[in-house]
Each structure stands twice: as structure tokens, then as C-alpha cells.
Amino acid sequence: MVNFGHTAAETFPLFDRLHLCLIKPSKYDDDGYVIRYWKGVLPSNTLACLYGLSEDVKNRGVLGNNLKWRIDAIDETVQRVDVEGIARLNRRKGTKTIVCLVGVQTNQFPRAADLALEFRRQGLDVLIGGFHVSGVISTLPEMPADLRALQEAGVTLVAGEIENRWEMILKDALNNSLMPLYNFLQESPDISRAPMPRIPKNLLNRYAVKHFATLDCGRGCPFQCTFCTVINVQGRQMRYRCVDSIAERIRENYRQHNVSYYFFTDDNFCRNKNWEPILDMLIRLREEESIPVSFMIQVDTQSHRIPGFIEKAARAGCSQVFIGMESINEENLKAAGKKQNRVTDFKNLVNAYHEAAISTHLAYIIGFPFDSEESVQRDIQNLQQLGADQVSFFMLTPLPGSMDYLQFLSKATLMDADLNNFDTFHETFRHQRMKPRVWTRCYEKAWKDFYSVENMKRILKNAKPQKYWDLFLNFIWYKNAIQVEEGHPMLHGFVRLKGRRERRRIYSLESRWVYFKRRVRDIWRTLIGWSKLALEMEEVWLQTRHRSSLEERVVLELEQYQKRIREWRKLRLPELRTLYRQAALALEKSSHRHFSSPLRIPSYFQLWLQKWNVFSDSLTFTRFPMRWYWRSVLRQLKQGHFHRIRLFKTAFTGFREFVLFARFLRALLKRVDYSVPNLE
Ligand code: SF4
Numbered sequence: 001m002v003n004f005g006h007t008a009a010e011t012f013p014l015f016d017r018l019h020l021c022l023i024k025p026s027k028y029d030d031d032g033y034v035i036r037y038w039k040g041v042l043p044s045n046t047l048a049c050l051y052g053l054s055e056d057v058k059n060r061g062v063l064g065n066n067l068k069w070r071i072d073a074i075d076e077t078v079q080r081v082d083v084e085g086i087a088r089l090n091r092r093k094g095t096k097t098i099v100c101l102v103g104v105q106t107n108q109f110p111r112a113a114d115l116a117l118e119f120r121r122q123g124l125d126v127l128i129g130g131f132h133v134s135g136v137i138s139t140l141p142e143m144p145a146d147l148r149a150l151q152e153a154g155v156t157l158v159a160g161e162i163e164n165r166w167e168m169i170l171k172d173a174l175n176n177s178l179m180p181l182y183n184f185l186q187e188s189p190d191i192s193r194a195p196m197p198r199i200p201k202n203l204l205n206r207y208a209v210k211h212f213a214t215l216d217c218g219r220g221c222p223f224q225c226t227f228c229t230v231i232n233v234q235g236r237q238m239r240y241r242c243v244d245s246i247a248e249r250i251r252e253n254y255r256q257h258n259v260s261y262y263f264f265t266d267d268n269f270c271r272n273k274n275w276e277p278i279l280d281m282l283i284r285l286r287e288e289e290s291i292p293v294s295f296m297i298q299v300d301t302q303s304h305r306i307p308g309f310i311e312k313a314a315r316a317g318c319s320q321v322f323i324g325m326e327s328i329n330e331e332n333l334k335a336a337g338k339k340q341n342r343v344t345d346f347k348n349l350v351n352a353y354h355e356a357a358i359s360t361h362l363a364y365i366i367g368f369p370f371d372s373e374e375s376v377q378r379d380i381q382n383l384q385q386l387g388a389d390q391v392s393f394f395m396l397t398p399l400p401g402s403m404d405y406l407q408f409l410s411k412a413t414l415m416d417a418d419l420n421n422f423d424t425f426h427e428t429f430r431h432q433r434m435k436p437r438v439w440t441r442c443y444e445k446a447w448k449d450f451y452s453v454e455n456m457k458r459i460l461k462n463a464k465p466q467k468y469w470d471l472f473l474n475f476i477w478y479k480n481a482i483q484v485e486e487g488h489p490m491l492h493g494f495v496r497l498k499g500r501r502e503r504r505r506i507y508s509l510e511s512r513w514v515y516f517k518r519r520v521r522d523i524w525r526t527l528i529g530w531s532k533l534a535l536e537m538e539e540v541w542l543q544t545r546h547r548s549s550l551e552e553r554v555v556l557e558l559e560q561y562q563k564r565i566r567e568w569r570k571l572r573l574p575e576l577r578t579l580y581r582q583a584a585l586a587l588e589k590s591s592h593r594h595f596s597s598p599l600r601i602p603s604y605f606q607l608w609l610q611k612w613n614v615f616s617d618s619l620t621f622t623r624f625p626m627r628w629y630w631r632s633v634l635r636q637l638k639q640g641h642f643h644r645i646r647l648f649k650t651a652f653t654g655f656r657e658f659v660l661f662a663r664f665l666r667a668l669l670k671r672v673d674y675s676v677p678n679l680e
Contacts, residue, residue, distance in 0.1 A: 012064060012174040015096040019070045020170075021086055022050045022100050025112040026076040027491075028420050031518075032507035034111065037493030040078040040207045041477060045214035045265045046103025046130065047073050048197035053166045056195035062167055063174065073199065077491070078206040080499060081115060087122035097124050098173045104130030106399050107423035113146065114505055116155045125173050129158035132419070134233040135401020138185050151180040160184030161219070161234070163194040188235045191219060192242045196249040201257050208477070208494055211258050215249065216265045217241050218272040223300070225326070226337045227365065229401035230267045243277045247285065254291050261319075262295040268324075269297035270306055282316035296320040296361075301341045304352035314356035319470060320389075321353055325362040328379050328386075332368035337403070350386050357464045359389040359471060366443050367396030372433040376442040380449050389459055389471055390478070392490065393446045394424040395439065420504075425488045447482045451475065453540055460544040468546075469671040476537055484529035496522065538664045539623050545667070620660060629653050 024044040058069045090097035099119045104112040109132045116126045137159040156178045218240040253259035285291040294317035398404040416428040481489035500515045
């Protein structure tokens with residue numbers, strides 16, 4: 001391994017202040033506005049790596065002890081990039097500002113390029129690194145025109161990983177001698193002793209889960225999937241971080257920021273040679289040092305065959321595995337070079353993790369060569385039968401750096417010229433078996449079907465009790481992204497923010513009035529979306545929450561009646577009430593001896609009290625009767641039959657809705673069940 005690092009401290013007479021601005025760019029939405037949220041969902045590990053590396057250079061003092069540092073980490077998906085403000089800081093005498101656009105993926109490249117040019121216009125040094133630049137340079141014989149244009153504008157491109165090289169680049173910047181390209185792809189650095197990723201506290205607060213951080217324990221992957229960029233960018237040779245350094249960072253994060261939940265971003269954690277020492281270390285942290293660490297990892301479909309892997313992962317605090325299943329069609333898997341995936345194994349794989357109380361989250365790609373509208377629908381049905389807890393769907397995208405991209409180029413297959421669409425939820429080429437828009441329709445339907453009320457109920461009912469709320473909250477996150485934000489859960493957060501001027505240059509700047517109308521429409525649509533989502537999730541909770549033994553018995557009785565009634569969902573309120581009464585009477589008869597209160601109140605009366613007590617959610621297993629009532633009120637209103645609306649009943653139902661929803665919210669926020677006390 002070549003160490004490019006310079007170790008002797010140098011002085012830079014021109015500058016006594018260094019402002020390092022690390023920016024993870026976002027992308028543009030379909031209207032050209034930058035995607036930004038009040039609360040994000042996934043922190044960027046590359047940003048954390050760069051922050052850790054920069055702090056290390058600063059702490060070692062190799063750029064001179066008199067140099068005053070300021071390091072800002074900005075994730076544009078949750079923070080506005082103030083180009084003017086950053087440029088203003090640079091105007092202070094003796095200040096050097098270096099803007100680093102980090103971890104830029106292909107779909108973020110158009111935004112990164114626009115930001116880079118804006119910063120260049122302000123006279124700042126700009127570097128762009130990440131999977132796009134690395135992927136393009138690793139696969140193409142020549143520099144493409146868009147990257148060349150950036151270089152001509154004075155932007156520096158960085159390909160490959162910068163561990164052991166960051167100090168050298170910063171020195172070049174302070175000497176005003178940055179090169180147009182730093183290409184480290186030929187030699188991946190040894191990361192065993194590299195500085196650990198670190199995310200500043202102020203950035204952590206911008207995500208929905210504050211005690212959550214990312215960390216890469218290793219890089220690279222030995223497999224050769226044709227759609228994947230990891231192998232060309234990080235290599236097939238696995239490299240690892242030192243276990244002690246990982247332990248130290250976890251301890252520090254817990255002590256300083258109360259961070260205890262991790263996403264270990266290794267593309268394939270189970271192929272990390274050190275998986276066992278890492279899991280042993282995590283077990284020690286949990287059991288001997290009382291650090292309640294838990295984590296999610298990415299694994300391959302053969303991981304359940306590794307002796308002891310699942311057991312140790314569960315004991316070490318693994319709560320979820322993200323599995324690259326990609327397809328359940330053998331022909332597709334073969335075409336994608338995913339030889340390690342065997343469809344016949346999938347059920348065993350999911351079951352093995354479930355037995356250890358680890359949730360399974362599958363990655364599934366739609367748009368492989370053998371997919372068609374019918375086959376995708378069939379596959380999604382079969383996918384639900386596997387019993388996985390979550391699935392993330394993606395559209396096949398020929399990302400620069402992947403073998404698919406090279407193949408598309410060699411066959412001169414037409415690809416979308418707009419890199420902003422290479423986000424795995426846009427069609428980027430003409431599929432052989434699915435017409436334009438049909439492919440997107442299949443993709444959208446896959447999300448809708450998997451996250452339908454019925455399937456969520458099935459998953460939650462089968463989940464281990466300790467997993468219930470984790471899954472429930474994940475469903476809210478996913479449904480919010482799919483239904484309300486109409487985007488991908490891995491990108492879209494909570495409460496969309498926009499800036500009138502934060503628009504792609506190929507779109508015109510809207511007038512204040514036009515923009516105001518757009519925002520009113522946006523906010524209205526979001527409010528309606530949230531209301532629907534809240535009621536949908538309340539229904540899921542009502543039907544799946546933990547029940548007291550009394551409730552369980554009533555449900556059993558109701559189910560007996562239900563079997564005899566085919567169209568249960570079409571029952572009207574009086575009919576439902578009769579059913580409840582019948583169930584209660586049957587219950588009274590069948591369990592008379594065991595079902596008496598100390599006050600000797602007849603059991604039917606107790607059930608009746610429970611049912612109509614607005615302060616109790618017991619014996620309410622669905623919102624359906626209330627929904628039906630509101631619909632009838634709406635109908636009467638539309639027909640002008642105001643006299644038919646019963647005021648007391650309307651007020652009572654409204655109050656009951658309110659109480660029920662408040663209980664749902666309380667249960668959700670406190671992650672507890674509000675079951676009625678047992679009456680026996
Ligand atoms: S898709 Fe996953 S298993 Fe396949 S090469 Fe990429 S990281 Fe490895």
C-alpha cells in the first residue's frame with residue numbers, strides 16, 4: 001500500500017484560517033426543486049467518514065499548529081446550503097475555504113455540479129468525490145464531457161477512497177495547487193487503522209432518530225452482481241477496520257451523544273473476515289459495559305449458512321438485516337450475475353433470522369430482463385408469502401461503475417441523458433418487456449401491495465412482541481415516503497422544505513405568487529396525506545395491538561360469527577352492534593363461572609360498559625363502524641337532510657374518535673399497549 005500522507009508539519013504563509021465545508025448534496029425533484037426535509041432518515045456515512053478524517057488531520061497538527069480550523073458538515077437533504085454565507089466567510093483575510101462535495105451518487109451529480117459551479121463563481125476551491133466520479137472514471141476509457149467541463153471550470157475531481165491521502169490534498173489546497181484529478185482507484189487504502197467516521201451532534205439532531213449513526217466496519221464485496229457499483233469502486237478485496245477502533249468509537253458516541261443504534265454500512269457484513277470478533281466485541285459492550293448497542297447490517301442470501309453467525313448477531317444486538325435478494329425469478333438472478341442467490345433457500349433464510357428475533361428487510365429490484373407486468377405482480381404476491389418484515393423496491397438502473405452500464409454502452413442502448421433520474425425510482429432505459437410507464441406502474445403497485453393494510457397486519461400479527469413497535473414505526477416511515485411524499489423511503493424524510501430560489505438551472509425561477517400557490521398546494525396535499533396515513537395506521541394498530549384476555553375471548557366469539565358472514569366489511573353499524581351483543585351473551589354463557597367481577601356486575605353489562613365507554617379503547621377492534629357513520633353523515637349533508645343527523649350521536653362518535661386517536665398516539669409515542677385490565 002502506498003501511503004501518500006505527508007507527516008511533517010508544514011506552514012502555509014498565505015493562510016491562518018482553514019474553513020472546511022463538507023457537503024453531501026441532495027438531488028432535484030421532478031419539478032426541479034432541491035429535495036430537503038425538516039427531519040431526515042438516513043445520515044450519510046461518507047460525510048461522517050470525511051468529518052472523522054478531517055478532525056484527525058486537524059488534531060495531528062500536520063498543517064501547522066497556528067492554523068485555526070473550522071469544519072462544517074452539511075447534509076443538504078436536511079440543511080440549506082448557503083453559498084453566499086460560505087463565500088462571505090472566505091473573504092476574511094487569511095482564510096482558505098475548501099468546499100468538498102462528498103459521497104456524490106449519480107442522481108446527486110447534477111445538483112453537485114450546479115453547487116460546484118456556484119462556489120467556483122464565488123472563487124472558492126471545490127472538490128467532488130463519491131460513487132459517480134469514481135464509477136465513471138473506473139469504467140470509461142475517457143473523461144466524459146460533463147466531468148471535463150467541471151475540470152475546466154476549476155473543479156477538482158476525486159476518484160476512489162481518500163484514507164491516508166486527505167492530508168496531502170488539503171496541503172495542495174493550502175498551497176493553491178489543487179490538481180484537476182486525484183485518482184486513487186488503482187490502490188484501495190488499508191482502512192484497518194484509518195480514523196473512524198464521526199458525525200457532529202448538531203447534524204444528528206436533524207434526523208428523525210437522534211440516537212442513530214452509521215459506521216463502516218469494512219469495505220468491498222467478493223461477489224460480481226452486474227448492477228452493482230461497489231466492486232468497481234471499492235474493489236472485490238475485502239478490507240476491514242480494526243475491532244478496537246470500532247469499539248472505541250461506539251463507546252465515545254454513547255458517552256458524548258447517547259448514540260446506541262447503528263447502521264453498519266458494509267455492503268456485505270457477513271463477508272467481513274472480522275465479523276466474529278466484531279460481534280464478540282458488541283456482546284461485551286452490551287453485557288459487560290451496559291452499553292445498549294443495537295444495529296442493522298447488510299448481508300447476502302447465504303449468510304444463514306455461516307455457522308454461528310445469526311446467533312451471535314442476535315446476541316450482539318442485531319435488530320434487522322437488509323438482504324440483497326433482488327429477485328425471486330431464477331432467470332433474472334442468473335442474468336444479474338447473482339449466482340449466490342438461490343430462490344429455494346429464501347424461505348429458510350427469512351425463517352432463520354426470525355427465529356433469532358431479527359427482522360428481515362429485503363432489497364428487491366424491478367426491471368430485470370425477464371420481468372414483465374404479469375410476472376412482477378405474481379412475484380410480489382409470492383414475495384409476501386416469504387414472510388419478510390419489510391421490502392425496499394428499486395427500479396433497475398445502469399449506474400456508471402456497474403457492469404450493466406458498460407454493457408449498455410457497448411450495445412449502444414439508449415439511456416436517459418438526465419443523471420438526476422438515476423435514483424432507482426425512474427425509468428432510465430427502455431425495458432424489453434414493459435412499455436414506458438408500465439414499468440413505473442408495476443414498481444408503484446409493488447410498494448402499494450406490500451405495504452397494504454392487510455399485509456402490514458399480517459406482518460405485525462406474526463412479529464415477535466419486542467419487534468412490534470420497531471416494525472410499526474418503520475411502516476410509518478415507509479408509508480410517509482411512498483404515499484405522502486411520493487418518493488423513496490431511503491431518500492425522503494419528514495416535512496418537505498423548499499426554497500423558491502433552490503431550483504435547477506434548466507427551470508425558470510417562479511414568481512412569488514406562482515411559488516406561493518405551489519406551496520399551498522403542496523402543504524394541502526401533505527396534510528391530506530398525513531390524515532389518511534394516520535387513520536390507516538390507527539386501523540392497523542386497532543387490529544393488531546396486544547389484547548387483554550377479555551378482548552381475545554370477544555374476538556374469538558366474533559370470529560365465530562364472522563365465519564358465517566361473508567361480507568363482514570359491508571355490515572352496517574346496527575348489525576355490528578347486534579353481533580357484539582351476541583358475542584357478549586355467548587361469552588357470558590360459556591364462561592359464566594370464570595367471568596365475574598368482585599362487584600358481581602353481570603358480564604354482559606361489563607362488556608357493554610367497555611364497548612361504549614369513550615375513555616376506553618377496549619373492544620374496539622376497528623374504526624370501520626365510525627368510518628361508516630361519518631360517511632352516512634356526509635351523505636345526509638350532501639343531500640341536505642340535516643334533520644336526519646343525530647347531534648348527540650355525532651358528538652359522541654366525534655369524541656370517541658378523538659379519544660381513540662389520542663390513545664393511539666400515546667401508544668405510538670411511548671411504544672406501549674393500552675389493553676384493558678382483565679376482568680377475571
Ligand atoms: S449487490 Fe451486494 S452482493 Fe452483489 S456485488 Fe454488490 S454489494 Fe456485493
